[in-house]
Amino acid sequence: MEVLDLDSDCFLVKLDNEQDYFRALTDGPWVIFDHYLVVQQWSPDFSTSDPLPKTMIVWVQFPALKVHFYHKEVLTALGNLIGRTIKLDYHTLTQQRAKFARLAVEVDLSKHLVPRIFLDGRWQKVEYENLPLVCFECGRIGHMKALCPSLRPKGSAGEIVLAGSLSPTMTRPAEVESNPGFGPWMLVTKKKLAELKGQPQKR
Template sequence: MEILDLNNSTFLVNFSEEKDYLNALTGGPWVILDHYLVVHQWSHTFRTSDKPHRSVVAWVQLPELPIHFYHREVLFALGNLLGRTVKLDYHTEHMERGKFARIAVELDMNKPLKTRIRLDGFWQQVVYENLPEICFECGHIGHTESTCPTLIRPPTAEPQIQLINQESPPENSSAEPPAGYGPWMQVERKSRKQTRKGPNNQGASQRQSNGQKRGSR
């Protein structure tokens, strides 16, 4: 692995092994000294002075996805509905696990996360693995409800009342229901590694890596 220190807190990393490159790209999120390291594939148009790249690669789960959707082309298309498909989980691609399909997707941090997608007349739930911060108010990555810009409004002279129509939508409606963001849309990936603890070791290991010919902020 070769690391080149660029400007604007950006590093270019070259890997000699593709498996290490894919692990750096999809094995995150990577946190170093409480700072989230954004990792993305290198582009020949990338400039460190450009606006920061607002995307993150994350693993997405589709619980109880019907088995007839377990085809490589179909799974790639489903991932592209959420962002840009990067790779498929080995067990998903080879149909060795049917509890959920698992897809690595590059997500646009400027857009709210999708909690469901429409498939053959039913709503398919979407769950995200190990994302650092999700706002359950607006669905965006990178902040929580306490700092959500949609909730921070200038004070008004008079209180306002908002009327909410709580009437249930008609059955068999094809309109997308409310997003309904909440903790249920997050799942933590269990690590297979056991950390050793000692008097001067808190058992935490930190890694800094970002992909084969790629820049990161």
């Protein structure tokens, strides 16, 4: 591992081991002396003068997802509706667990979190693990509802529709809700996180 000290309390870390690389990206958020350490993939657009990181990789869960959606291509497409799919949980990929599907997704911090998607004729909840400071007014990371700088915009902001069918059994494509509601149910409970502790993660 090589660490390069940059300005603005930023560091560039180079890892030769792929397993360590994905662990650093997806096993967080990392906390050092009660402060969150934001870890993200390096990009040519990165600048230490930016006040906040533009993206963050988080674990998301699809609770009670129908079993016939447990396919790599389908889950990757669903994750891409939330952000950009980075990897699938080992137990999800091997279909060893069906209570919920789990995957790591890179989310855009300038946009609100996606609380649910319309999939196969019903609303599918999306839950997020270990997120710091989620505002249930605007759905963004970084502040609480009491300190929200503005109310959630009214009206439709448009819909994101996945072109084509995700599987032969689907009756319609998946959609992201255009005017969602936010709440504590978006966050994975400590009990569920405790159940995941110690499980191996693979690509």
